Amino acid sequence: MDNIGFVVMLKSKRVPRNIIDRQIEAVINYENFLNSLKEGLNADNSEPEHIRLYIDKLIENGNNTPENLIALTRYAYFAKNTPVYVALFELLDGEESLRNLYVKTENVLDQEKRNKIFHGIKIPPLGCSNTEKTIATRRIVERMDKLIDPVKRKKILSSCLRDLPDSYFENDKKLYDESGGIDKFIERKRAEFINNLTNIKNKNELFFGQEIDDEVIDYVKSDKEISLGCLHGNVLYVTKIPFRTKKFLSETDPVMKRYYYCHCPWARESIKDSEKTVSGTFCYCSGGFHKKMWEVIFGQELNVEVIESILKGDLRCRFAIYLPEEVS
Helix, strand or coil: CCHHHHHHHHHHCCCCHHHHHHHHHHHHHHHHHHHHHCCCCCCCCCCHHHHHHHHHHHHHHCCCCHHHHHHHHHHHHHCCCHHHHHHHHHHHCCCCHHHHHHHHHHHHCCHHHHHHHHCCCCCCCCCCCHHHHHHHHHHHHHHHHHHCCHHHHHHHHCCCCCCCCHHHHHHHHHHHHHHCCHHHHHHHHHHHHHHHHHHHHHCCCEECCEECCHHHHHHHHHCCCECCCEEECCEEEEECCCCCHHHHHHCCCHHHHHHHHCCCCCCHHHHHCHHHCCCHHHHHHHHHHHHHHHHHHHCCCCEEEEEECHHHCCCCCEEEEECCHHHC
């Protein structure tokens, strides 16, 4: 472990000293575990199967805290241990979703109906395998489809299950106000997105865990709905960038192509088994994510529809966000 270099990186990110000390301790604990498995194994050369074993131990001991997992993720990024970094990123990405679904189901319905939906289902712990997440999600959404009418199901899932406070979009709202119209705002945000991908490619970094090269950038440029979307009247059509674009583009098997497209760690694994695929209803969660920024910009709740969905068998995820009529 490169303690000195890791400290320098954390300081550059303005991480407080007391937290730095705890993050170093978290990585040292991981290295001690690795040494018990095999001499010479360390955080720099460990593999995803090692981090899986260690996190299982953390879960068993109640030490699977966000701080511990974030420390391991940061170190993997610093050490350029890409396989472990990606494995950890996929475990942390959207980890709050089912907890938020539990709360929002009660908010829209009531405690009794919420309990029927979640009866006998334990919210998967932080750091658990994506397979375990998928099993719980499939059971929950199956019950939602059976016990909740479509309007309320949509309201719950599209309310955004991610922890994204309005303050997260303050700069976007400011940019919108300064752009002199929605068309110019969309154009600026699209240019910003492509420029960000280009910088990531040039720095040989990762975009939410995926490699970016010219092929990926050309693919994004070829479809204007990717990034912020295309406006038709007051309806904004948005298509997601694939989760693993390079693999998606090169894959020929339709099932695996859909697998590499899907962003959702709570549903992705189910795509490999058509009889156990999570209901496409769950894709309203993704729709809620995409409309959240616009709700902050316009200061009101907006409607979203799932037009195409990987979970429904399509080869992409596409949404229609209904903006206020006056923007058309």
